[in-house]
Amino acid sequence: MEWIRQKLDKIKEPFAPGKKYEKYAPAVNAIDTFLFTPNHTTQKGSHIRDAVDLKRTMITVVLALVPVMIFGMWNAGYQYYSQLGEAFTFWEALGHGALKFIPMIVVSYAVGLGIEFAFAIFRGHEVNEGYLVTGLLIPMIMPIDLPLWMLALSVVFAVLVGKEAFGGTGMNILNPALTARAFAFFAYPTYMSGNQVWVSEASKVDAVSGETILGSLAAGDNVSYGMMDMFYGIIPGSVSETSTLLILVGALLLILTKVGSWRIMLSAVIGAIAMGLIFNALPSLGIPGNELTNFPWYGHLIVGGLAFGIVFMATDPVSAAQTMKGKWIYGFLIGFLSVMIRVFNPAYPEGVMLGILLMNVFAPTIDHYVIQSNIKRRKKRINADNTQVKTAV
Numbered sequence: 001m002e003w004i005r006q007k008l009d010k011i012k013e014p015f016a017p018g019k020k021y022e023k024y025a026p027a028v029n030a031i032d033t034f035l036f037t038p039n040h041t042t043q044k045g046s047h048i049r050d051a052v053d054l055k056r057t058m059i060t061v062v063l064a065l066v067p068v069m070i071f072g073m074w075n076a077g078y079q080y081y082s083q084l085g086e087a088f089t090f091w092e093a094l095g096h097g098a099l100k101f102i103p104m105i106v107v108s109y110a111v112g113l114g115i116e117f118a119f120a121i122f123r124g125h126e127v128n129e130g131y132l133v134t135g136l137l138i139p140m141i142m143p144i145d146l147p148l149w150m151l152a153l154s155v156v157f158a159v160l161v162g163k164e165a166f167g168g169t170g171m172n173i174l175n176p177a178l179t180a181r182a183f184a185f186f187a188y189p190t191y192m193s194g195n196q197v198w199v200s201e202a203s204k205v206d207a208v209s210g211e212t213i214l215g216s217l218a219a220g221d222n223v224s225y226g227m228m229d230m231f232y233g234i235i236p237g238s239v240s241e242t243s244t245l246l247i248l249v250g251a252l253l254l255i256l257t258k259v260g261s262w263r264i265m266l267s268a269v270i271g272a273i274a275m276g277l278i279f280n281a282l283p284s285l286g287i288p289g290n291e292l293t294n295f296p297w298y299g300h301l302i303v304g305g306l307a308f309g310i311v312f313m314a315t316d317p318v319s320a321a322q323t324m325k326g327k328w329i330y331g332f333l334i335g336f337l338s339v340m341i342r343v344f345n346p347a348y349p350e351g352v353m354l355g356i357l358l359m360n361v362f363a364p365t366i367d368h369y370v371i372q373s374n375i376k377r378r379k380k381r382i383n384a385d386n387t388q389v390k391t392a393v
Contacts, residue, residue, distance in 0.1 A: 057317075058132040060259045064250035065136055065312065071246050072239035073097030076144045079236055097144070101239055104139035107148050111155045112138075119164050130170070130318075134158070137177035137312065140240035141305060142184065143192060150188050154180040174360045175319045178309075178353055185353070212237050213303045214342060214349035217291040230302045240312075241305040251311040260315040263324065264331035268310040269301065271335025276300045279343055292343045300339050309352035310335065319360040323370045330366055334359050 077093030112135045138155055162179030166172045185192045213223050213235060225235050233243025240247075254260030276297025282289045301307060314320060314334050321330035334355045341351030348354060 055132075057259055058130070060257050061133045061254065061312070062136060064253040064259075065133075065140065065240070067246045067249055068240050068243060068308070069101075069136070069140060070094075071233060071243045072140065073101050075233060075235075075242055076100060076239060078234065097239075100144050101139065103148060104142065104144075104146070104151055105136065107152050108138045108155050109135040111152045112159050115156065115159045115164070130163075130176075131159070134176045137240075138180045141177060141181050141238050141308070143238055146184065146188075146191055150184060150191060153187075154184040157183040170318055172318060173364070174357055175313050175316050178313055178357055178360075181353055182357060185350075212349070214292075217295055217349075222291070227296075227299065227302070230299065235303070238305065241308045244302040244307045247307045247311055254311065254315065260311065261317075261320070261327055261331075263327040264315050264320060264334075265310055267328045267331030268314055268335035268338075271332035271337075272300055272306060272310075272339050273297055273335070274332075275336045275339035275343075279339070300342075304342065304352065305350050306335075306338055306352045309338070309356055313352075313356050314359075319363060321363045321366050321370075323367045326363070326366045326370045329370075330359055330363055333362075 074090065074094045074097055076097035077088070077095065078097075080096055081088040081093060109131075112131050116131050135155075138158065139151065142151060142154075158176045158180035162174050162176040163172045181192075213225060213230065216223055229235055231244050233245065235242050251260065251265060255262045255265070276295075276299075279289065279293040279295075280297050282293055310331075314331060321327050334352070336355075337358060338352040338355035341354050342349050343351075345351075
């Protein structure tokens with residue numbers, strides 16, 4: 001790696017302070033810090049540093065996403081060939097899905113990083129690694145047949161409005177990836193429904209994405225897939241959301257590396273189960289239900305984007321609650337609201353998107369009241385101790 005280090009040092013010479021291209025140094029430094037650990041030193045004060053920096057955190061999340069992404073590409077090809085009734089191999093299905101998904105990743109990173117670099121140069125700060133994960137998450141939560149120009153517009157909206165308007169990485173109050181999906185959902189609802197079919201110029205079917213399970217339930221139709229198919233992920237849906245099994249593998253990695261909060265994940269699952277049980281209990285109370293209310297409570301955990309949203313979106317350290325008790329409240333409300341929204345309003349079957357974005361807004365409020373509650377409790381304890389001392393005297 002020494003020759004790469006020497007090459008980079010030579011390339012960076014014109015971008016050094018006082019040189020001709022000093023203004024564009026953040027763009028070059030971003031490539032440097034992506035390949036090598038930044039050699040920043042502490043200027044004042046004493047600090048204890050560990051090996052976990054933003055770069056390693058982002059890479060850990062990307063590694064957790066890889067199994068879900070690979071399966072999602074295979075499943076996209078599987079859905080395509082199976083709906084056309086054609087014979088296919090594993091590699092043919094994976095290859096077809098990759099041909100559709102990889103361009104989405106390229107567009108997401110090209111557009112998003114282009115804006116990030118432009119803002120870094122304009123503001124004179126370094127490029128943060130935050131978009132390393134966001135750039136992968138955005139295409140993973142979109143339908144495989146979403147036109148690339150719609151994806152590009154969604155990325156622009158997410159980066160400009162969801163991040164840079166608040167000051168960039170670490171300052172945003174909304175999850176950028178979900179901001180992109182929300183924009184696409186409300187701007188192009190027919191393309192986000194998951195039942196579009198692309199037809200190429202040669203009049204040959206180019207891609208197929210069948211109606212999702214939540215879409216079928218919202219329309220009052222029966223679902224032909226078994227629970228194990230839903231758990232393994234061999235069902236229609238966005239690239240990342242189908243395989244609950246591999247999402248759990250990613251969750252385990254995030255928990256073991258302490259990158260993702262297990263408190264948020266567990267409390268969100270409890271909230272979703274609670275809301276699911278409430279809806280399942282309606283018929284016993286004499287209240288007529290529909291396909292969504294009668295859907296088993298455990299089924300809500302393995303269909304749609306609920307599991308993926310809980311593991312990879314709700315645990316975003318920037319937009320989530322920060323206090324321990326706040327994380328329990330924050331996660332529970334996400335799970336509770338996600339199932340409530342998808343059942344009460346079938347027009348929004350992916351309730352987890354709105355549930356997480358709503359709680360992103362209220363996360364600071366939750367932390368505020370948790371902290372104030374702790375302060376009041378400690379004051380009360382101090383007053384009680386002082387009273388005991390005075391009584392003893």
